Structures are given as C-alpha cells and as structure tokens.
Amino acid sequence: MRLILLGAPGAGKGTQAEVVCDKLGIPAISTGNILRAAIKNETEMGLKAKSFIDSGALVPDSVIISIIKERLAASDCQKGFILDGVPRTVAQAEALEEMGVNIDHVIDIEVSDDTIMKRLSGRRVCASCGASYHTLYKPSQQPDVCDRCGGTLIVRKDDEPATILERLRTYHELTEPLVEFYRQRGKLIVVEGQEEVSDTSALLLSKLEEASK
Numbered sequence: 102m103r104l105i106l107l108g109a110p111g112a113g114k115g116t117q118a119e120v121v122c123d124k125l126g127i128p129a130i131s132t133g134n135i136l137r138a139a140i141k142n143e144t145e146m147g148l149k150a151k152s153f154i155d156s157g158a159l160v161p162d163s164v165i166i167s168i169i170k171e172r173l174a175a176s177d178c179q180k181g182f183i184l185d186g187v188p189r190t191v192a193q194a195e196a197l198e199e200m201g202v203n204i205d206h207v208i209d210i211e212v213s214d215d216t217i218m219k220r221l222s223g224r225r226v227c228a229s230c231g232a233s234y235h236t237l238y239k240p241s242q243q244p245d246v247c248d249r250c251g252g253t254l255i256v257r258k259d260d261e262p263a264t265i266l267e268r269l270r271t272y273h274e275l276t277e278p279l280v281e282f283y284r285q286r287g288k289l290i291v292v293e294g295q296e297e298v299s300d301t302s303a304l305l306l307s308k309l310e311e312a313s314k
Contacts (some may be wrong), residue, residue, distance in 0.1 A: 102313070103182060103204050104181070104182070104184065105187075105283075106118055106183060106185045106207075107276070107283075108294075109217055109268075109269060109273075110272060111212070111217040111265075112211070113212070113301060114185045115185055118131065120305070120306070125181065127181040127182055128182050130169070130172055130184055131185040132160075132165060132169065132186040136150050146168075156267075157259070158267075158271065159190070159271060162190065162193050165187055166196050166200075169187055169197070173202065188279060189279075190278075191278055205288070206309060207279075207289050208290045209280050209289060210301070210305070211293050211294060212294035217265070218266075221259075221265050222256075222262055223235045223237050225241070225245070226254065226255055226256075226257055227247035227255075229247065229250050230250045230252055232247055232248070232250070234254060290305075290312050292308055
C-alpha cells in the first residue's frame with residue numbers, strides 16, 4: 102500500500118507514520134529525517150537545505166524530489182511505503198505523478214492551529230544527549246534540566262513561537278491545497294486529531310481499513 106500523510110507541522114504525522122508502518126509492514130519515509138541526516142553530515146544538499154529549514158521556509162522542490170526519487174527506488178519500498186512530509190506543494194504532487202508514483206490513499210490529520218501552537222512551543226530538547234521533553238505532556242523533574250544526563254534543555258529553532266507561526270502560514274498557503282487536490286482524485290481520508298495519540302491511531306487505522314475494502 103502506497104500512502105501519503107498530510108497535516109500541519111505538529112499534527113503528529115511522524116508518530117502516526119510509525120503506527121501505520123508497524124501495522125502494514127512497510128517503510129515510513131520522512132523527508133525530515135532524510136534532510137536532518139544530510140544536514141548533520143554536512144553534505145552539499147544538506148547545507149543547501151539548512152538555510153531554508155532554519156528560517157521556517159520550504160526546501161525547494163528540486164531538492165525534495167531528487168531525495169524521494171532515490172529513496173523510492175530502494176528494495177524495501179517495493180511492497181509499499183508511507184510518505185511523511187512530501188509532497189508539500191501541488192507542484193511536488195504533480196511531480197510524483199509524473200515520476201509514475203501511484204498513491205493508494207492520502208491521510209489528512211486535522212489539528213487546530215491553537216493545539217499545534219501548544220504542542221510545539223512546549224517542546225524541549227537536551228543540548229547534550231538529545232532527549233525530548235514537553236513542558237505540559239512530558240516535563241523534566243527539574244525545569245530546563247535533563248533527567249537523563251543533567252544537560253540543559255533548550256527550545257529548537259523550529260519550536261520558537263515566531264518560527265511556528267511562519268511554518269503554519271507556509272502550510273496553509275502552500276500545502277493545504279493538497280487536501281482538495283487529492284479529494285478530487287478520490288484518494289483522501291480525513292482523520293480528526295484526538296487528544297490522545299492512541300485514539301488518533303485507532304481512528305486512522307479504522308478509516309484506512311474501511312477505505313481499502
């Protein structure tokens with residue numbers, strides 16, 4: 102089964118991709134993870150992408166599509182895959198179609214901007230070991246101190262309020278039109294994001310099973 106996950110930044114696409122991946126036994130392909138690896142390794146593409154990501158802007162289509170095309174050619178994608186974070190624009194979606202990538206279903210996880218703001222602005226990461234926390238959902242025992250190594254907890258640039266607002270604006274302007282794009286193709290499944298992650302997962306799997314009959 103070939104799937105795409107849509108949703109605003111912080112809607113929980115990465116988490117739900119893992120759930121579907123385990124259920125169906127297909128790889129979850131996150132452009133975010135691929136890009137972060139390229140940035141960490143300071144590849145030419147990674148350095149090029151970093152300036153866009155740091156400002157909350159989208160990485161150019163030419164970079165994204167070249168990454169995806171290479172990844173989908175891998176042997177583990179022959180029985181299907183889940184795309185998380187791509188396509189982000191109608192142009193990218195059209196490019197995937199032109200590449201001959203046939204998508205079975207597109208899952209749109211809908212979460213309000215207010216909820217996303219609360220989720221993302223509360224995230225904290227240990228500057229030393231990389232452990233993740235949240236001021237509301239997973240607080241550290243001591244404020245701004247990592248439970249694991251005692252390191253300092255920081256706010257990633259991606260999670261600063263100004264960057265979140267810019268990411269949401271970009272999503273609504275450039276990515277949200279994909280909802281109608283795939284609805285017109287009869288491939289859209291809308292899932293309302295729930296307070297509990299497990300409830301969202303159950304709803305998503307139920308709707309996916311129903312659509313696949």
